[in-house]
Every structure is written in C-alpha cells, then in structure tokens.
Amino acid sequence: MQPLSPDELPDAVRLWLPSNATFEFPPQGQTSTLAFVVGAPIVVKRMRGAVYSSAAEWEHKALVELADSKLPIPSPLGLHVREHRGEREAWLCMSRLPGEPLASVLERSPDADSICRWYAALGDLAARIHATPIPQALRPDAPFTWLERVLSRTRRAGERVRNLVMRLARERPPDIPETVIHGDFTLDNVLADGDHISGVIDWGGAGPGDPRFDVTLALMGDGEGPIDARAVRAFLEGYCAAPIPRGLRRFFEQAYQMRTDPTAV
Ligand SMILES: Nc1ncnc2c1ncn2[C@@H]1O[C@H](COP(=O)(O)OP(=O)(O)OP(=O)(O)O)[C@@H](O)[C@H]1O
C-alpha cells in the first residue's frame, strides 16, 4: 500500500494533529494505511471502501465504548468519514501505544521459557478482555448469536469453505455465554514493550462473541505450524489461573462448611 502523505489529510483530521505534522510508517497492515506522527504519540489509520471504512467506524466505536475498561487499548482521538473520489473513506486517529507486535518479539525470543512467559501474559490479557462487561452499544440489533452471524457471513463467502460451514451448521458446537471478544486476536495485534504486553490494537472486529475464537487465534502462531505444547499450556494457565483472593477463598470454604453442617441452619 502507498504510504500516507500529509498532503492527503482531510482538514478535519489535520485539526487533531500538531500543525505541520510529519509522518513515519510502521509495517503496514493488510487492510489499511497507517502513519505515526513524528514527535507525538498519535496514529492515523485510513481505510478505504465500504467494507473497510465500516470496520474503521466500528473500531472507533469499540475504542470509545471500552475506553473506561482499563484494558490497554488506544484512546480514540477522532473519526472522519467522507466520500472521496467516488469511494467511501474513513480516517481514524488514536493514541499510539508503545512497543512492537508480539509476533516480532517472539520471532527473536531466545528460549522456550521466555516464550512461555509471553504466552502466559497473553492468556492473562485474553482473560481480562473476556471478563470485561459488554457495552450495550456494541450489542448487535439482530437476535442472532455470534456464531450464527459468522456462519451466515461465511456461507455467503463461497465455495471454498462451504462444506465446513455446512457441517458446522448441522453439528453446531454447544453455545457458551458470549463475552466481549477482540475478534482479531493474533500476535500482530498485541504489542509488547520491554518485558511486558503494552497493549492490543485493531479493534474493528470487537463485540460480544464466542471467547474461544480469540483463544484459537492467539494459539494459531504465525502460520508456520502448530505452536509448542508448553506455550499452549502457559497460555491456558494465564487464561484460567487468576488466583482466587485469599479472603474470598476463606469465605467460600466457610460457606461450604455451613452448607454441609446441619447445625448451622
Ligand atoms: N495505536 C497503535 N499504537 C501503536 N502501533 C500501532 C497502533 N495502531 C497500529 N499500529 C501499528 O500498525 C500496524 C498495523 O496496524 P493495524 O493492525 O491496526 O492495521 P490493519 O491494516 O487493520 O491490520 P491487519 O488487517 O493486517 O490486521 C500494527 O501492527 C502496529 O505495528
């Protein structure tokens, strides 16, 4: 994709940036053009076409709705949507999080123990996302579950996956309660800084959904074959192992004692 030049900025977007802002460019994603403002922690993301500009609008909405969640996510600075040269175009400005994609860090990680530490932190992050209360504004109007929505989208997507989709539609896995999901929880969209995870970006697919989707994407690795079984275990421990606070544990123990003690009614 062509890098973004400051001349292309709509006036509305210019207003959110320092005057005479210049850009530098991170490795570009698949679906957007991105620029970092030099000297200010600001990212400008442009998405073109009806589908991608809607994704940018949704990403902005998700960032607004999750802004108070305490999740490590960019702060939304503004969204501008316009028709430009016969095409819909969305411009999203947000704060820049420190760090680089976890995928790059893992590629350089020297040993299995440090890879496991990263996966444990990733599991913990997934758990925090999935424990976030679902903002009302992110709930879809339609009465369908997330899986039903994905199945119907995928059915339209064509021949290639038709058999799998038809089988899934017939043998539906049991529903589990929907949670907030990120929806594109790959190692590219998680940023790492020094020895910790500094944030999650690219929230255009977020909303209520099946949390196992995020877990599956996180454990898909980089497409070069399955990830190490120890890393999977570390992730799942990070995902499930939030320790039960001591006071709560004692309360539960006592509640259980009372339940089984016939004199304590
Ligand atoms: N808020 C941010 N803070 C720091 N870096 C960011 C931020 N947003 C994007 N980036 C950088 O830009 C790259 C591409 O961003 P992003 O994933 O949002 O684009 P995309 O086109 O939606 O990606 P894809 O479709 O490939 O998932 C990221 O990998 C990251 O390096």
Ligand SMILES: [Mg+2]
């Ligand atoms: Mg991305």
